[in-house]
Amino acid sequence: MNFLNSGGIQRRDFLQVGALAGIGLGLPEYLALAGEGAEQATAKAKAAIFVRLGGGPSHMDTFDLKPDAPDTHRGEFKEIATSVPGIRICEHLPKLAQCADKYVILRGVSHNLAAHELGVQYLGTGNRPVPALRYPSYGAVVAKELTSPRDLPPYVAIPTESGYATGYLGVEHGPFETGPMPQAGKPMRVRGLTLGNGVTLADVDRRQDMLKRYDSAFGDFAKRDKLLTGMDEFSQRAHAMMRSDKTREAFDLGRESATISGLFGTDSFSQSCLLATRLVGAGVRFVTVNLDGWDTHSDNFRALKTQKLPVLDSGLSGLFLALHEKGLLESTAVLVTGEFGRTPTINARAGRDHWPRAMCCLLAGGGIQGGRVIGESDAKGEGPKDTPISPDNVAASFYQTLGIDPRKEYHTPTGRPVMLVRDGAPIRDLLG
Template sequence: MATSRTCDGVRRRDFLKIGVLGGAGLTLSSYLRLAEAGAVRAGRATAAIHVHLGGGPSHLDTFDPKPEAPDGIRGEFAAIPTSIPGVSIGEHLPRLAQCADHYTILRGVSHSIAAHDLGTKYLNTGNRPLPSLDYPGYGAVVSRELASPRDIPPFVAIPNTPQVAGYLGVEYAPFSTQTAPRAGQPFNVRGISLGKGLTIEELGRRRELLRQIDRTFAGFESSGLIQGLDAFSQRAYDIISSTRSREAFDISRESRSVTRLFGRDPFSQSCLLASRLVESGVRFVALSHGGWDTHQDNFNRLKTRNLPELDAGLSGLFLALAQKGLLESTVVMVSGEFGRTPKVNARGGRDHFPRAMFVVMGGGGIAGGRVVGASDATGSGPASGPGFAPDDVAATLYSCLGIDPQAEYHTPTGRPVAITRNGSPIAEAFA
């Protein structure tokens, strides 16, 4: 999955870095420094997978086609029927068309932020960005609310994610693989795979040395960042030394019946890994697939790379989860930061357009085979009313997991903040 620079000069990797201490990178060790999971909530889903389509995918060329619109709006792609009567999607998503009973399309999702960075924050937190507050991403909230096995990371990003821990603190930040798996090749995750001759025995000796250092400096005042170092060390050791954790990242162990559902590109293989991770006990997996900022050459770029990869990876993910018996317990959400303009520009592209976009959701109590909401005849905005806000989408995701979206957290300064300030679950999306 390529790193790309968006039109406003922001490199995709710059806001896909793991958030800690104002944007510094986060290794497995620093992530686990204060890791303690929250209490389990009673919900239908016990895990979630979020796919971030960085750059802002065109809704008209994917999940909200307008075949009756004028030439300069409907674009070059035809609409094809899905397995659900009366529901059509873009022609370059044939595999997703055949498994449409596994997901629901939310159309007419709408907001007003047309900048990549701010739109990305909005769609990855469910809260309209504020300069005074750094909201936690979905994965941080889920890893706080849902307990996970001590030898499995609760929040994994493949290869990275724009989601940050925000005001919740570094203990809820994601563990990033930094690379995507490749078909037919061993996948070694730094911090999970013991490389360069390091053995479990040697790791144990290093751990004992850390304990001695801890005892030496036990009388010194410590900051909130290093409090709980003993708990961090224990869980870090549990994960690194765990056979189960290493095997969770090893896609070569998957059966042929599962691997054949996916393409061989990195995004498809990342989706395969995501299905394996939730099967192993990971509570939240964030996937990133960039390159959707198509101000020019929109149709060629979509049909030759983006859409075939999305089609193979996402259809494989839904089918693999269903085959493994995990679709009912895993909620999947797919979103960009906004849609793109209905009118095709002079360069054969589409520009930023937050007034209308799609979100795909499936599993975890979400109904399959539905279209909820609608955009107008040209895809220029919701067909009626204000449509669904990103806040509502977030509230729906949390509700699938048994997390109250109106529950309050407190910032380090004691400020009470609702998980989602303004969102309400979309009732029509539930089975």
């Protein structure tokens, strides 16, 4: 559309976007790019949490140790028993060991894309990237398919989401990004929800009323324009969110009980996981939580032992236990993954490099029975022992827990038919 050649639309669009942007609020811009879809009533999971471990964690130093492998592969860490007989994981994940009955470990997940960006897209969409098409993230698909309360965003990213998030579905299904990460003991100022600079809800109400008057003035002309109709819709939702006590309370960690808060550490990842449980409990359909820093080409063991593993252990165990205590684990699907694993061999810098041929993922909730290991890597952790599990299979399984058909056909803006998960099928026996 050429806004410069449509005078009424130009003025109307300025008022629509600028009315709230002019007072420092980013929420309407987000909501003008978010939409609703039809819920699958038969799904066991009604919401999902995607924990993205950016950089690619070492499978052999976390959930797939090889104590009998040669010194060139084995690494410095020892295995410990978990609460499930026969399942053993890294000694630096003791809290996750104690709640191993809550999740499934997928071993022998395998692909061949060793570049970060490509791996992130593959594991974040379930489709191998191709130059001519951008596939949508899990969050965008869930935001399209599942309805959510009008005063809550359907898709939240803590703190931000990757650039590929919406793919061919379009920006209307994009995430609401919190901006800052939550910090223990401090009020969270969520971008777009927190009023500042003397702005009050009365100011927002007056601007909303002004937009309604312009809606009437432009009449059917504006209604026939898809962009303006969408802007009207989402501006109203933005207004509902800013006025909603439910929304503010969902983002307020200070309202959480001491019993639940005590399951988490005070680091920002743990607090993000706590926030994720509050959001899905309030009705948000999809939450992405990011924990970066796993690209350990050097000093792998020190970095994991002193930094990454304690943080992961505290936040992720808290997530599983809090969902269980709140009665939300059965209705919330959880996927934990990086973009690839790391080399079974240890390099000269005491690090491990990119290795997509073998990696681990965790799945939980949504009807998945925890306390199991599915798949297996070979004796040295170099690849799958038998049948590999592809990222496509992981994605199909994740969607299945939400009642979303992984073979559903979508259409790109040019009309090209595209299957939601092009090559994958749900993992046999995962849901029982």
